[in-house]
Structure formats: C-alpha cells, structure tokens
Amino acid sequence: MAPPTSNNAAILRVRHGQHQIVTRATPSILSDEVLIQITATAINPVDWKLRDDFGDMLTYPAVLGSDAAGNIAAVGDEVTTLSVGDRVFFQGIIGNSDASTFQQYCKMPAVLVGKTPSRISDEQAGATSLSSMAAATALYSDTGFAIQPPWTEGGEQSGQGKAIIILGGSSSVGQYAIQLARISGFQRIITNSSKSHFAALQRLGATEVLDRSSATPADYAAATHGLEATHVLDAISIETTTLLAIDILQQLKGGDVVTLLPKMQQPIKPPHPDPQRPVHTKRVVGLGSLPENRHISEPLMNALGGDDGWLAKGIFVPINVEIVTGGLAALEMALAKNKKGVSGVKIVIRPHEG
Numbered sequence: 271m272a273p274p275t276s277n278n279a280a281i282l283r284v285r286h287g288q289h290q291i292v293t294r295a296t297p298s299i300l301s302d303e304v305l306i307q308i309t310a311t312a313i314n315p316v317d318w319k320l321r322d323d324f325g326d327m328l329t330y331p332a333v334l335g336s337d338a339a340g341n342i343a344a345v346g347d348e349v350t351t352l353s354v355g356d357r358v359f360f361q362g363i364i365g366n367s368d369a370s371t372f373q374q375y376c377k378m379p380a381v382l383v384g385k386t387p388s389r390i391s392d393e394q395a396g397a398t399s400l401s402s403m404a405a406a407t408a409l410y411s412d413t414g415f416a417i418q419p420p421w422t423e424g425g426e427q428s429g430q431g432k433a434i435i436i437l438g439g440s441s442s443v444g445q446y447a448i449q450l451a452r453i454s455g456f457q458r459i460i461t462n463s464s465k466s467h468f469a470a471l472q473r474l475g476a477t478e479v480l481d482r483s484s485a486t487p488a489d490y491a492a493a494t495h496g497l498e499a500t501h502v503l504d505a506i507s508i509e510t511t512t513l514l515a516i517d518i519l520q521q522l523k524g525g526d527v528v529t530l531l532p533k534m535q536q537p538i539k540p541p542h543p544d545p546q547r548p549v550h551t552k553r554v555v556g557l558g559s560l561p562e563n564r565h566i567s568e569p570l571m572n573a574l575g576g577d578d579g580w581l582a583k584g585i586f587v588p589i590n591v592e593i594v595t596g597g598l599a600a601l602e603m604a605l606a607k608n609k610k611g612v613s614g615v616k617i618v619i620r621p622h623e624g
Contacts, residue, residue, distance in 0.1 A: 273305055273343040278621070279373030280598045281331040282321060289321075289372070289601050294333075297368035297377040301346040304380050306358060310396035311338040311371040312591070313608045313617040314442075316364070316532075321605070324532060327365060335371030336362035337616075339386055339396035349380040357386035359395035359575070361403050361567070363559045372601060374621045381568050382558055384575025387582035394588035397616035398574065398581070401442035401589070404556030405450050406570050407563060408443075408503050408528045414554045415501045415526060419566070420453045421573045429456030433494040436460070437515055438505035439476060440467040440614045442589050443530060447503055448474045449586050460493045467614055474587060487514065491521035500525030507531055512538045516549050524548040530556065590615045597624030 277296045280289040299305050317334050320327065328334075339359040342352050352358065360383045363369035368377050386395040408414040418425045434451050438444040439461030451459045452475030459475055462482040471479050478493045491499075499522050502515040507529040515527040520540070524547035529537040537551035558567025573580055580586035592615045594604040604617045 273307070273375060277374040278598055279333050280601045281333055281367075282328070283331050285326065285328070285330070286322065289598075291598050292331075294373070296375045299344060299346050299377045301348040302380055303346045303377050304342050304349060304352055304358075304383060305344040305375060305377050306338075306340040306360070306383070307343045307375055308338050308340040308371055308373065308621045310340070310392040310618050310620055311335050312397035312400070313604045313619070314400055315608060316400075317372075318605045318609045319532070320364070324534065329365070329367075331367075333367035333370040333373055334364075335373070336364050337397060337400035338362060338371035338376075339392040343375060346380065352380055352383060352385070357392065357395075358383045359386050359399055360384065360571075361399035361558045364557060369559075372598065372621070374598075379559070381564075382571060384571035384579070385577075386575065387577050387579065389582055389584075390588055393591045393593060393618045393620075395581075397442070397591050397618055398588050399558070399571075400556070401616075402446040402450075402574065402586075403558045403563075403567055403570065404443045404530055404554070405447035405503075405505075406566050407554045407556040408447065408530065409450055409454065410566055411554060411563065413552060414528045415503075417454060417501075419569065420450070420455075421569045426453065426455050428454045431497060432456055433458035433460060433497040433499040435490055435494075435499065435502040435515075435518060436476075436505060437462055437502065437511050439463045439471045439479060441505045442616055444505040445471070445474055445589050446586075447505060448476050451475065453580070453585065458494055458497050458499075460490060462490075464613065470614065487517035487521045490518045494522065502527045504529045507537075509538060512551065513541070516540045516551070519549045520544050520547045522547065525550075527551045529553050591618045592616070593618050593620070595620075595623060597621055599624050
C-alpha cells in the first residue's frame with residue numbers, strides 16, 4: 271500500500287511557541303533516501319532547548335525530534351540495503367523538518383538508518399541513536415578523544431591498559447559511553463551517579479561507580495589504579511561537571527575533557543591552568559548527518575543494527591524507556607517531564623497513538 275500523501279505532525283509556528291498538531295505533506299524521497307513510518311520517538315534535552323533557548327537555529331514552521339524508530343514505508347531507487355516493511359531506528363536531522371521525528375512519517379538517507387533487531391522493541395530502539403551517536407562522537411572523532419573505533423581492525427583493544435572517566439553515568443549518553451568504552455577494551459571505566467544506579471552501571475561495564483554527591487577529584491584519580499588516564503567525558507556538560515572534570519585531570523597528569531554542547535556554546539576553560547598537568551576542554555556535536563561525522567555515524571549504525579549486530583547480541587544494551595501515552599498530543603507533557611529531569615530512562619512517545 272502506498273504511503274499517505276499527508277501525515278500528522280507537531281510543529282512550532284514561532285520561536286518560544288508551543289507545539290501544535292497539524293497535517294503536513296508526507297515528505298517525498300530522493301533516490302538514496304527512505305521514507306519511515308515513525309512508531310516511537312524519544313525526547314531529548316536538545317528538543318526543549320531548541321524550543322526555549324536556541325530557536326534562531328530553526329526555520330518556521332519547524333518540526334523537531336531526532337531520535338526514533340519505525341518501519342520503512344518506501345525506498346529510493348538506489349537503495350539496496352533496506353526494503354519496505356523493515357523495522358529501523360535512526361537519528362533524525364535537526365533543522366530539517368522532513369527528516370525530524372515529531373510526526374508520523376519522515377525521510378532519511380538510507381546509510382544513516384539501522385535495522386532494528388527482533389529482540390528489542392521499537393520504543394527501546396527509538397531511544398538509541400541520538401545518545402549513542404553523541405557518545406561515539408566524543409570517543410572516536412577527531413574533535414573528541416580520537417580513539418580508534420572498535421569496528422575497525424584492532425579497535426577493540428584501543429583502551430587496553432588504560433582508564434577512562436565518564437561523568438554522568440546514568441544519563442543516556444553516559445550509559446552508552448560506558449558500553450562503548452567496554453567494547454573498546456578500556457581496563458578501568460570510572461563513572462558517577464546516585465547510589466540507586468550503581469549496580470545497573472556496573473552491569474553495563476563500569477568498573478567503579480562513585481557517588482556523584484560526595485566523591486572528590488582525588489577519589490576519581492585514585493580509582494584509575496595508576497593506569498594511564500587522560501580522557502574525561504562530561505556527559506552532563508554544565509559548569510559544575512566540567513569544572514569537576516578539569517579538577518580530576520589536574521589530579522592526574524592532565525588530558526582532555528570532552529563536553530556535549532551545541533555549536534553556539536564553548537566549553538569552560540581551566541580557571542587555574544597548570545602547565546605541569548595541562549587540561550584541554552573540547553566540544554563535540556554528535557549529529558550523525560554532518561559530513562564530518564559520517565565516518566562515525568554510518569559504521570556505528572551498521573555495528574549496532576541487524577540481527578548480527580551489537581544490539582542483537584546483547585553486547586550493547588538500550589536504555590530503559592518510560593512511555594508517555596497520547597501520541598503527538600502528549601508531546602508538550604513529555605517535553606516537560608524531560609525538562610524537569612529524568613534519571614536512568616528516556617521518555618518516549620508514539621506518534622501514531624491517539
């Protein structure tokens with residue numbers, strides 16, 4: 271059956287506005303693209319930050335959303351890796367309404383789409399792409415730590431004999447970064463969280479989880495057990511966490527702090543530079559559609575997806591989800607829940623529901 275010519279979408283008509291449900295034309299696809307019927311889309315802080323703070327990046331009316339799963343509804347003439355009916359997951363494209371996910375149908379370049387393995391639900395798959403891409407960009411891109419990726423020959427030993435510190439372990443990026451660090455062979459993976467998440471993070475691969483409310487920079491340094499430790503990923507990326515990351519590396523021998531910030535924000539520089547322990551703060555933008563990130567996003571989706579990929583084999587575990595019912599009509603409620611703060615889960619809505 272041919273896809274519908276129109277579909278329901280949640281749009282922002284103006285900057286700082288509220289989402290409204292409208293009917294818009296179903297996107298038409300190019301020869302290298304696929305049309306996806308969206309069955310689940312996750313809520314991320316970038317969504318309400320674009321609505322509330324960075325609306326000048328958008329062209330209105332705008333569709334947001336960039337983390338989803340669904341079914342292939344149509345394929346372009348050049349697409350050979352996907353077929354109509356395939357279950358898929360993907361990271362939408364911020365700033366491109368036809369490729370954004372707060373609607374019932376969107377289009378995507380086929381190379382940026384992964385096949386959802388049968389063992390996980392659409393809701394789990396729909397909460398995977400954005401944060402795993404952010405974590406992978408931080409670890410493997412030249413703008414991040416530039417670690418050799420585990421999907422390349424020898425990449426699974428990149429962290430051998432080394433320690434890595436990931437602040438914000440229970441966040442979605444933190445959970446995925448811990449797993450990627452484990453797949454990359456790091457001997458010590460140190461993170462922090464509230465005590466309620468300790469056991470879950472250890473199951474993902476953390477070798478030591480510190481109490482985020484009480485651990486000192488010296489505690490993190492001691493947890494490296496003397497291994498080389500020059501990487502701190504700040505998965506939260508606010509002033510207090512970046513300053514903590516800097517203090518940790520100044521307890522060691524210096525190194526790089528990687529933050530996750532939008533293009534218009536720069537990370538905090540060390541307030542008290544120590545030439546004996548130099549610390550460099552970096553910012554990565556984990557958008558897989560960017561040309562400079564394609565060398566990460568395309569192989570990452572291949573590694574994660576399919577019935578022989580990391581997700582199917584249980585090597586990589588999706589984050590827990592909390593479903594907000596009501597479909598697109600519940601989007602503002604879902605955004606409010608995310609903005610208020612969630613821990614250890616992602617909020618997900620189903621655009622065809624309701």
